[in-house]
Amino acid sequence: MAELVDKISELSGQNLDACYQCGKCSGGCPSVAQMDMLPNQVIRLLQIGLPELALQCNTIWICASCYMCTVRCPRGIDLSKIMEALRQVNLRENLDxxxxxxxxxxxxxxxxxxxxxxxxxxxxx
Amino acid sequence: MKQRIGVFVCHCGINIASTVQIERVVEAIKEYPGVVHAEDYEYMCSDPGQGMIRARIKEKNLTGVVVAACSPTLHELTFRNVTALSGLNPYRCEMANIREHCSWIHKDVDKATKKAIKIIKTIVEKVKLNEELTPLSVPITKRALVIGGGIAGIQSALDIANAGYQVILVEKSSSIGGHMAQLSETFPTLDCSQCILTPKMVEVAQHKNIKLYNYAEIDDVSGYVGNFKVKIRLKASYVDWSKCVGCGLCIEKCPTKVASEFEQGLAPRKAIYVPFPQAVPNKPVIDREHCRYFKTGKCRVCEKVCDLDAIKFDEEDDFVEEEVGAIVVATGYEVYGVQNIGEYGAGRYKDVVDGLQFERLLSASGPTNGEIRRPSDGQIPRRVAFVSCVGSRDPELHKPYCSKVCCMYLAKHAMLYKHRVPDGQPIIFYIDIRSDGKGYEEFVQRAQEEDHVTYIRGKVSKIYEDNGELVLLSADTLAGMPIELRCDLVVLGMAICPSSGVDELTKKLKIQTDANGFLTEAHPKLRPVESLTPGIFIAGCAHAPKDIPDTVAQASAASSKVLEMFGQKELSHDPMVAWVDEDLCSGCGVCISLCPYDARELEIKEGKRIATVKEILCEGCGSCIAGCPAGACQQRNLDDKQVIRMVETVLSRG
Structure with a gap:
């Protein structure tokens, strides 16, 4: 699954290992109540090599790309781009x-x- | 003289030998003109390696030594000492760097081997023309200057003074004590900060070897190690301290109130003030910026009530000059401002305070006499949130580094809050708990197990005010749940940064700072209390965030470096300095403008302007030599002839 993680990293242009799991993204996310997994947990799954689980959560679809997480992330990670990359991986498989x-x-x-x-x-x- | 040079090639274990074919190097160099001996050894810096060099110098009657090994910054001194022990002038020994400049940076064994041979031949050429030199001796003024009167400066000053040397201590505010004087109780033992600090402050004031300049700043520094000249600005206090007995009547009657710096803005002070009751020295100063007389031309109430005529409105800044041999820089820290954190209210919410403000709320001598009452309405907060890593560990928006003390003081804050408000609920938001000092982890465990402080792993994303309460949005990353928490008071564990004004001071001292403005040490592991400028040492949070035990240890370490210097009769200075061929010098003075060390000056000699070298100031950087249009400047043991020979050797075939 390392290839899939690399692909998500490449599509998003983000270094997934920069995340230190502080949870500030999840704390400020205005859509978090509708999500079945916190945004920081989605990153965590990618860090530990379980991208298929990240692709299944509803978080990536609920994400409104409001960029709240991105502007507050202390490690400069653009989470919105990661969410978009995960959506893209699904959509390229024609999974609407x-x-x-x-x-x-x-x-x-x-x-x-x-x-x-x-x-x-x-x-x- | 016929040269008899010995070349000693080091394997450095596999550091060199895995990339450079040592045997081939030795064979090639044996044949080189001027070389009478070449041999290799696994670790040339080891005792047997050094012994080998000593033996060969004698046996082979060597006139020069080349050690082909690591960088001269590591072992030049080692091998020069070895050379001197064998009766050969140490400046006839040079190192050829075939590790950092060759084996470590190349992979191709053949090319690396050829390059190593080239490097060694080049250095052999240099040694052939090396002069025998003697180190220059420099006298030492055995008095020290300590800049900053916080716990680091206090400790450093006391250590040096107790060893019998005079210390000049300069503090910019009117009292020594620094931030430690503001703290309530200190982790992990919970002893009262003032109780352990004030005896040391008094000791400083009473010490016969310490001259304290409070309310003073460094105006100018000149000179060099062992011989600094320091100009100190004594800021006008508008109070004649020799007359003032500290009765406090002027303070009582002063009509102007401003936010007290010592109380972190939580209480007012007067325009004429003593920062805190235990201040040392306990003498008032007038804050010119806020004083009614200085602002409107009318008032002078303090002057009227002072029976001793101690108020002097016409006082001006004064200057003194001191000569010292060593300087300890202990300028401390300041708290990164809450106004920098937009998502936490940027300072708009009264009940969002920083760690130092909470220290004042906890302090028995603070604005609430140690009762925990929130600033907005004086109510006792029932639920308090403590937020760590505010502005720290945030390379994207704020400070990239860990501020080191916040984990521990927030645990202490939560614990002390629980002691004062037993039915209160302390909650700490953290990312990682860093408790790596002696007794620190036990302290955090105590906060959790005995005082039942709730630790939530998650960074707070947003704080806003709602109906007199503060709402925190965060996530519990361990439970995987978003959190919305209402509380009465929020304490932010703000990042700590170097004191403002340090930038200007470092320029005067010619010492370096890192990307975050902290002072740079000469070596991060092996020379942690020395700056890169000889004779200037660093201590405390000016160097990096650190707690009181580490600060005190570093301050004592800096003092011991000062004392190491003062224990010598005189200092020695590297003789590889610039010199001038007076026949060629036209006295144009280009060198003077280029010299970063003020080592060059114009003199009139026999009616001719000559740019001379103050050898003790010269660091041998070579700027003047490169810049001299007449080629009159040369450097000892690196003159034009040597450099040209070395370049020719590099460019030659084979």
């Missing part, structure tokens, strides 16, 4: 997180068009 057919019709009417477009880009292959 959002199933377009499952969107309810009433939601389509309520949601702004731009939100739908953004979601297609972020969560579908």
């Amino acid at each position: 997180y959002m199933k377009i057919k499952e969107i309810k019709e009433e939601d389509i009417f309520i949601l702004p068009q731009i939100a739908l477009v953004a979601n297609f880009r972020k969560q579908t292959a």
